[in-house]
Amino acid sequence: MTTPTLRAVPSTETLVDRAVRGDTAAIGQLLKQLAPSMIRAARSLLGSTHADVDDVVQQSLIGLVQALPAFRGECSIAHFSSRIVTRTALAARRRSHVRGDRVDDAIDPDAFAVDPSQAEAFEAERRRTAVRGLLQTLPEEQAETLALRVVLGFSLEEVAEATGVPLNTVRSRVRLAKTALKKRIEADPKLLAALEVE
């Protein structure tokens, strides 16, 4: 006779179902599953050494629990949590900007210049920084859409599911955000040079 295995029972769907109904153990397990990806998202959006990364992740975990009763399964729980951390991180960046905090948008060339092999890493950080800075200035909906799509790699459909807006709205937001991105690139000669724009 096969021994029943309790821990093999809960799939993610089961966990989510139980968590939505307030099952504390399931909520705990779910958060543990989702925390790593939420941390990665927060670090991508804020910069890995940003002072608010921990706080954003903590707030996002809380926000996720708070939002669970509203979760209807219209997207995956991973995308649901990604949207929460995205919104929280973008809000944190705006707060940092308002407070005048030093954020990691100022790249220290010396940190990369010592080793020529790190030149590409420096350029990559320049590009990431440009996007983070842009996210800070875009309208919230556009920033969220651009973050989900470019920073977290969502497809258009995934963005629509996660944000709960029609696909055409997502397309429109992407177009507007990319127009702003284009202007941002054109305003930075070094970015332009790296892209070899004719």
Next chain:
Amino acid sequence: METLDLHPEELFDKASRGLASPDELSRIDAHLASCATCRFERMVRADFDAVAGSADDLDDLVARALSGAQSALQPAAQQGPPRRRRMGPLLVAAIATMGFASFAAVAQFTGVLPRLITQLTTRPDAPAPQPTPAPKRAAPALAPAPEPKVEPPVIEAPVSPAPVTVVVPRPRVTPSAPAPLPVAPREVEPTPELPEPDALLLFSNAQRARVQGNTGAAIRDFRVVVARFPNAPEAALAHAELGRLLLDRGEAASALESFEAYLASHDQVLREDVEGARAMALQALGRADAERRAWEAVLRDYPTGVYAPRARARLEALAP
């Protein structure tokens, strides 16, 4: 040239899933050749992918994030009678799956906080405190997380096998909050001077061992908890966890004892799970009559619970 409407986003998505045809790939290449914005986007996506996967310290970050969320509990918990300043069984239940603090956040925003506060501040033999009104469950969908005030965490961090780095939970910071307490990881050398482990610490170590797959150590530590601290809130949960581990190992009789010890306690946190697990243990033992009664109890107590379908199936199978 304005490229406002010319980015082939659907084709990009298709290509990223490996579904683009050669013709579509050619169209993408042609677009990229003329669109600096999309070239940039493609590059920066790869840039973000690179950093997203490079978190060597992810375990620490996870632990710190979960621990830090714990501080959100403190202000609310202090609204209850301050008879007992330690974690209660509901909070300990969270350790069963994730560690301390995240559960505090969980509790605060799912309506279990009142129960948690009650258990947090009350010994089993103490008079019951006045119930705290439950927070409204229907939270605004996806609003940015609320920002509780900064409070220094007071709950001790779980301790790993030596040598271990204990990460002190960071206080949560809000724009209006006072400056956070200075925090930094501090190295703790295990020495004979360390205080005697309490039930919570042992329970947390047992959970850590379980999560790491060290079942033997987990069973040993859970047994220590129930043997040395039979009246601690952690003991009931240790019985439940012990039962699960034993059942997983095929020791159904011992598991049954543990489940029944849990059910004899006043703890409610894992009761649904344990009732279901007890029925499964009885099934493993071939005690059909007892198993039937156990599933009937599960259906009666949790008719829409996660074990309900299994209970119905078993009852049908057990029907004469």
